[in-house]
Amino acid sequence: MKSNPQIVQLAKNERTTLCFQPKDTALDYHIILEQNAGLDLYFLQDRTAQTHFQIDLNGEDAELNIYGLATAEGTQKIENHILINHNAPKCKSYQLFKYLLSDEAVGVFDGKIVVQEGAQKTVAEQNNRNLLDGDACRIHSKPQLEIYADDVKCSHGMATGQLDEAAMFYLRSRGIPEAEAKKMLKTAFTQDILDKINSASLQIGVAIQP
Amino acid sequence: MQRYEFFLKKETANVFFVPLSSKDNKRNMSAELLDIQNLYASVTGKEILKGINLTVGAGETHAIMGPNGSGKSTLSSVLVGNPAFEVTQGSVSFLGKNLLDMSPEERSWAGIFLSFQYPVEISGVSMVNFMRAAVNAQRTHKGEKALTAGEFLKLMREKQALVELDTNLVNRSVNEGFSGGEKKRNEIFQMAMLEPKLAILDETDSGLDIDALRIVADGVNKLKRADNATIVITHYPRLLDYIKPDVVHVLYNGKIIKTGPPELALELEEKGYDWLK
Numbered sequence: 001m002k003s004n005p006q007i008v009q010l011a012k013n014e015r016t017t018l019c020f021q022p023k024d025t026a027l028d029y030h031i032i033l034e035q036n037a038g039l040d041l042y043f044l045q046d047r048t049a050q051t052h053f054q055i056d057l058n059g060e061d062a063e064l065n066i067y068g069l070a071t072a073e074g075t076q077k078i079e080n081h082i083l084i085n086h087n088a089p090k091c092k093s094y095q096l097f098k099y100l101l102s103d104e105a106v107g108v109f110d111g112k113i114v115v116q117e118g119a120q121k122t123v124a125e126q127n128n129r130n131l132l133d134g135d136a137c138r139i140h141s142k143p144q145l146e147i148y149a150d151d152v153k154c155s156h157g158m159a160t161g162q163l164d165e166a167a168m169f170y171l172r173s174r175g176i177p178e179a180e181a182k183k184m185l186k187t188a189f190t191q192d193i194l195d196k197i198n199s200a201s202l203q204i205g206v207a208i209q210p
Numbered sequence: 211m212q213r214y215e216f217f218l219k220k221e222t223a224n225v226f227f228v229p230l231s232s233k234d235n236k237r238n239m240s241a242e243l244l245d246i247q248n249l250y251a252s253v254t255g256k257e258i259l260k261g262i263n264l265t266v267g268a269g270e271t272h273a274i275m276g277p278n279g280s281g282k283s284t285l286s287s288v289l290v291g292n293p294a295f296e297v298t299q300g301s302v303s304f305l306g307k308n309l310l311d312m313s314p315e316e317r318s319w320a321g322i323f324l325s326f327q328y329p330v331e332i333s334g335v336s337m338v339n340f341m342r343a344a345v346n347a348q349r350t351h352k353g354e355k356a357l358t359a360g361e362f363l364k365l366m367r368e369k370q371a372l373v374e375l376d377t378n379l380v381n382r383s384v385n386e387g388f389s390g391g392e393k394k395r396n397e398i399f400q401m402a403m404l405e406p407k408l409a410i411l412d413e414t415d416s417g418l419d420i421d422a423l424r425i426v427a428d429g430v431n432k433l434k435r436a437d438n439a440t441i442v443i444t445h446y447p448r449l450l451d452y453i454k455p456d457v458v459h460v461l462y463n464g465k466i467i468k469t470g471p472p473e474l475a476l477e478l479e480e481k482g483y484d485w486l487k
Contacts, residue, residue, distance in 0.1 A: 164330075164332075165293075165294075166330045167330050167332045169292055169293065169314060169330075170326070170329070170330040170332065170384075171332070171335075171340070171343075171344075172313070172314040172315045172318075173290050173291075173314045173315075173317075173318055173323075173324055174318055174340070174344040174400060174404065175315050175318035175319050175344050175347045175348045175351070175404065176315060176340075176343045176344055176347050177315050177347060178313070178315065180343060180347070184335050184339070184340070184343065185332070185335070187334070187335075188332065188333060188334025188335045188383075189334065191334045192334070
């Protein structure tokens with residue numbers, strides 16, 4: 001499957017933001033972080049897409065943040081495979097990936113964090129949240145954690161749900177029409193990621209496009 | 211001759227099955243807002259309401275009291291169209307229209323408001339956006355123009371002051387991180403924003419300390435007008451010291467088993483509910 005990944009190397013102390021746009025529908029990357037390097041990775045996906053990422057935290061104190069938002073409708077399919085290797089001690093990785101699916105859309109979140117032997121004091125967190133609007137859309141979520149060190153702080157979680165009926169009713173009982181109430185709750189679901197993306201682009205001026 | 215008189219009396223008894231008092235005479239003169247007839251409702255297949263009859267006129271405040279599990283919250287849920295509850299029999303008309311045919315939003319536009327017993331926290335939806343959507347939906351329905359941002363914020367500040375809800379609603383999600391008292395004040399704030407014709411307060415007193423209770427009750431009283439009505443649902447007569455009802459109903463096992471003057475609430479405080487069962 002993984003043929004010819006594009007390689008990105010972050011040297012010691014280098015800090016970068018990569019923001020992938022909706023038009024980036026096929027991505028294959030191998031990213032390497034050296035000592036104290038920092039990478040913020042943003043994904044905005046709104047159509048069929050397939051991505052493969054391998055990210056190696058090779059130097060101490062390297063830090064990785066991933067924020068992703070995938071929205072799909074109709075028969076679109078969004079597939080993300082993200083492998084994070086903690087190869088050195090004291091690295092941090094944080095990941096929040098949200099999928100908002102409707103109609104017959106399909107989402108795949110295949111996320112794996114491997115903490116290698118010797119990568120002590122690793123802090124790793126992986127979160128996948130999915131909101132399914134409709135009975136025909138599907139999410140395949142595979143959050144994985146492999147730990148070979150004994151002094152680490154790692155967590156992963158996945159939650160998939162439908163629109164909160166109690167919240168829907170509350171909004172409608174105040175006169176907000178059903179369609180608008182739905183839209184409000186969907187926007188609320190995506191808001192934290194969009195805020196992150198907005199504030200990131202403000203800080204760096206222009207989002208770096210790969 | 212005797213038979214004729216007897217016949218008349220019987221008819222009269224059928225028409226006025228609630229004993230007449232001066233209060234009832236006044237009620238008959240006021241415009242009828244809500245008329246519930248023989249209402250049966252169930253939730254997850256379990257029958258909760260078993261034949262409710264209740265008429266509420268403009269300008270009136272009704273208290274519905276009753277022990278836990280008597281059906282008080284089910285009644286309020288059914289009136290605002292909570293889809294979790296199924297009406298199996300009976301009718302409810304509001305201002306002459308069939309309420310049971312309306313969606314929750316249509317009921318709101320018609321002028322029904324529920325102060326929720328447990329207001330829902332909605333993370334990521336700001337109070338301002340929520341209220342603006344609600345107020346403007348109502349205005350659109352009435353054929354009025356949407357409020358400008360300035361007009362809207364002014365209205366919000368005014369209504370917030372009414373319930374002493376002294377918080378910046380711009381940055382806060384709906385009910386998220388609100389204390390118990392704030393949540394209830396937030397409900398009455400929303401009531402003030404929407405100016406309903408019929409407000410149903412479902413256990414609005416629960417979880418409130420005495421100061422918060424007074425603030426909430428003051429807010430409700432200030433919103434009272436000759437052309438609107440309030441149904442106060444409560445366990446405790448304490449709330450009725452602050453919001454004075456015209457009529458008190460006792461709900462027990464899905465039925466209204468007693469209707470009386472405000473003094474009935476005091477009697478319930480003394481004796482509990484057991485003597486009525």
